[in-house]
Amino acid sequence: MTQEEKVQAILLVVASIPSGKVCTYGKIAEMASLKGHARLVGTVMKKLPSDSRIPWFRVINSQGKISFPENSEKYQQQKSLLEQEGIVFKGTKVNLKVAMWQV
Template identity: 60%
Template sequence: MHAPFSPSDIWFILAKIPEGNVVTYGQLANMAGAPGYARVVGNILKQLPSGSGLPWHRVINSKGQISFPEASAKYQQQQSLLESEGVTLLNGKVNLKLYQWNGE
């Protein structure tokens, strides 16, 4: 059986995440109606075409951290993008205690 959603479903949902907000991989999976598919969401973002214009940087893990090695360029890029929209990191964790999601 195939996944209960297609990559484009995730792209569509991700596109709706407002600037200055962050969501977790698991949340995206839930929003797609597929609890337990957090890893698959990660795989999809991994394959995301560059120049898609999607706010991939607003996706973090459930620990409230960026899912890249701290030393990596990707990590720094994501952090930079987040800070440019007012989301700062404290101790490697997003400085917003609760991940904001303005409902549907």
């Protein structure tokens, strides 16, 4: 698989995450047939253009947390977008048993 094909596979999976659900970097990599490439998912999300329609904010880490530093603008933006979709935070965590997208 070329790098471009890997990126497209990741974007396809992320674009499929429904509103009100989240998915982890590792699970997205697995679903894109890139098991073990969670960091690549993070890199692809980081490089998205600001006007992208890909729901990057639905991607969180395996601990149920947002990966941005807690007091950063990006953290607040991601948390706000998730809360607008009904995602509930307990402290800094999302309950993955409830919010995780299951295919």
